[in-house]
Amino acid sequence: MQGLAPIKFEFEFAWTRTSLSIMELVEVTKKTRDEWLAQAVRLERKSFSKSDSLGQRLVEEAMKPHNTLVLAVGTQDATVHGYILFRRNGAEGHIDRIAVAQHQRRQGVGRLLLQTAITVLQKKRAMMLLLEADTANLAALSLYDSQGFIRTIVRVDYYKPGRHAQLMELEL
Template sequence: MEEIHAASFTGPWSADEQAALNDKPNVSTFVARRGSATASRRPIGFITVRFAADEGEVLTMAVHPRHRRAGIGRLLLNAALRHLYAARVTEVFLEVDPQNEAALSLYRSAGFVKVGERPDYYHDAQGPHKALTMRLQINQPTAMAKFG
């Protein structure tokens, strides 16, 4: 996963940082692997989320460059959102680089909307730049009154 993160971000997390994060309560990582019985079982993508009370957050998501545009990101996001729904989360937040059109398209298609910006969130060769903060509302069922 460290290699995938490094191929996806200019400030990648180390394996130790990822492991420490996953040791925390209410943090979950979902990993996509190749599905062939004859292919390597190495990870090709992952998403890490956390929740507290009724709020969730996508901490990071990355897909190996060779496997992008194949629906892996959507599968990962859907798995994470199902997990957060089961945990009774009603809002999910994330930050995304506004220059990452593929990620923006994925998040928008899942129902995320822009709710703010964070200046100097990302740092790359061109210097610091903002992140968009996005939110997804998740409708949880309400308790039904018992009749009869």
């Protein structure tokens, strides 16, 4: 398969109550399948409002030197079910984006993507991992809390007036 890079994990998880699907995590490179990139961009547009979505810039961000984009791809259907975009700047890591397809939420895909970013950043010797989450996104906040992130400050009107960001950090 094209696009496979240094990190590749295979695992089984519940697709539905009656079947299992195999997924692999694929680090995006210049050789990554165009269809996977297009699916990631579509997922970005579905997951975030028009004003918040990176759209095609998601792929551009992935190609920057300190950034990493990891896709969760179904091996049986070659469908992108989620992604995480993160970076390392010196001793700090930062989660920039995480999205999971609506039908895959609460199935462990987001947790796996987050744990992958944590592992990669630890290997790259980051000491701290930071992220911002919309204070209204209770599912995301719950996921980050469950992984040991500490809520630090709220950035008022961070996204737009009336939409605040919860700054969170995790010591690696």
